[in-house]
Amino acid sequence: MIRFENVHKSYGRHEVLKGIDAEVEKGQVVCLIGASGSGKSTLLRCVNGLEDYQAGGIFIDDRKVDAHAASIHDIRTRVAMVFQRFNLFPHMTALENVMEGPAQVLREDRKEVRARAEEHLRSVGLADKMDFYPSALSGGQQQRVAIARALAMRPEAILLDEPTSALDPEMVGEVLNVLRDLADAHMTMLIVTHEIQFAREVADRVFFLDSGRIAEQGTAEEVLARPKSERTQEFLRRVSHLL
Amino acid sequence: MAPLTERMQDYLPLLITGLWRTVAVSLLALILATALGLVWAMLRTSRNVWLERPARFIVEFLRGIPILVVLFYIYFVMPEIGIDLSAFQAGVIGLALTYSCYIGETFRGGIEAVDRGQVEAAKSIGMRHGKMMRRIILPQAVRIALPPYGNNMVMLLKDSSQVSVISVAELTMQGKMLASSTFDNMTVFTMVAALYLCLTIPLNIVMRQVELKMGKSR
Ligand SMILES: Nc1ncnc2c1ncn2[C@@H]1O[C@H](COP(=O)(O)OP(=O)(O)OP(=O)(O)O)[C@@H](O)[C@H]1O
Numbered sequence A: 001m002i003r004f005e006n007v008h009k010s011y012g013r014h015e016v017l018k019g020i021d022a023e024v025e026k027g028q029v030v031c032l033i034g035a036s037g038s039g040k041s042t043l044l045r046c047v048n049g050l051e052d053y054q055a056g057g058i059f060i061d062d063r064k065v066d067a068h069a070a071s072i073h074d075i076r077t078r079v080a081m082v083f084q085r086f087n088l089f090p091h092m093t094a095l096e097n098v099m100e101g102p103a104q105v106l107r108e109d110r111k112e113v114r115a116r117a118e119e120h121l122r123s124v125g126l127a128d129k130m131d132f133y134p135s136a137l138s139g140g141q142q143q144r145v146a147i148a149r150a151l152a153m154r155p156e157a158i159l160l161d162e163p164t165s166a167l168d169p170e171m172v173g174e175v176l177n178v179l180r181d182l183a184d185a186h187m188t189m190l191i192v193t194h195e196i197q198f199a200r201e202v203a204d205r206v207f208f209l210d211s212g213r214i215a216e217q218g219t220a221e222e223v224l225a226r227p228k229s230e231r232t233q234e235f236l237r238r239v240s241h242l243l
Numbered sequence B: 001m002a003p004l005t006e007r008m009q010d011y012l013p014l015l016i017t018g019l020w021r022t023v024a025v026s027l028l029a030l031i032l033a034t035a036l037g038l039v040w041a042m043l044r045t046s047r048n049v050w051l052e053r054p055a056r057f058i059v060e061f062l063r064g065i066p067i068l069v070v071l072f073y074i075y076f077v078m079p080e081i082g083i084d085l086s087a088f089q090a091g092v093i094g095l096a097l098t099y100s101c102y103i104g105e106t107f108r109g110g111i112e113a114v115d116r117g118q119v120e121a122a123k124s125i126g127m128r129h130g131k132m133m134r135r136i137i138l139p140q141a142v143r144i145a146l147p148p149y150g151n152n153m154v155m156l157l158k159d160s161s162q163v164s165v166i167s168v169a170e171l172t173m174q175g176k177m178l179a180s181s182t183f184d185n186m187t188v189f190t191m192v193a194a195l196y197l198c199l200t201i202p203l204n205i206v207m208r209q210v211e212l213k214m215g216k217s218r
């Protein structure tokens, strides 16, 4: 579904991605872990063309992602994104946020879009917050609206960049629960996360990124419980202190 | 001399005519300046340097010229190249050109102050540039730019007095003529000042109300 072939990306002279080869299959949940600055966000942002890359290829069902081509708009409607800092539209209510994509970009029937948006908000537990503006919602609620906004596009995959990192600890659970439901429903997801426990639970596969390279990849069990690479072992030791 | 109230009654009709002319000049100039300012802002925030650079040049250029000189230029120089304008038209155009730069910079500031994450969120649902501007960026930029825009409005209204130098018979001009024919400077100019305040104070109050209302849905 999402395939990386020898992807290289630099900011000026600084090479951030140094040849990424990997694949996310349909219906899989893949967690992307790695130290700060290892290039996790960059890799994710290349998938929907928020960043370009210089060499290699990223393919969504065999369509090459090119941030500068007109096709990128279509690709973005198929691969949704959830941000660390939510990025809800502050001048729209929760419901309007969720409706915006299908109504304005996909130009679907407004009535249908509305019904579906309400359904998505219900499914993330926000039936009573539909008419609230983002500023009146907690971080956890805002992130759930953002997930509903992504779902409303009926995407083939969702990219999530540290969806719980900006949340107060007591709100992390409610967002992870929503993601668990999505994983159970076999939504294809590529999730950058520091929640190792969560990754262990939901991930079909885990990619460990180390200074621009995938140092190790495999099932959650393989990478997180019995890591082969020394870098992975060291990283897991360090983050396990935080648990 | 006649009693004060009588004199005031004498002066009022002339001054009110001037007041209406002031309102007309300001309103027309404001509409033009806002439209043109929006154009400057869109060009200056464009990623295309061939749009951004000329716009920046024009804005910097106009901002560097005193408004009086702009007015003289339009009123006296344009006819020499075959464009005849009435004093009223020249006044509106001069004010509008000058203020389009201030208003454009105000809008640009608003657009640039919108969180980068908004652009990314809009792109991520597949929005193209134009729709993103219309639906996501500008509505937020307007909120941010509203207080300084309100200031621009009041400044423009006051600066409309400058068009008296090209003999547009607006409030300041009427006051000057009345004063020089009656020598009743104190009464006339106090009335002129009071009439300006009749415009600027309500304008300030309205702006504050709008700001409050807009602030609520953020
Ligand atoms: N816009 C940019 N310009 C220049 N360098 C950048 C830019 N964005 C990221 N970088 C650099 O690229 C590298 C990878 O950044 P990236 O944000 O992908 O890391 P990350 O793995 O997501 O880290 P974190 O866990 O802190 O979010 C870092 O060294 C960073 O400084």
Ligand SMILES: [Mg+2]
Pocket (backbone or CB within 6 Å): A040, A041, A042, A161
């Ligand atoms: Mg990151």
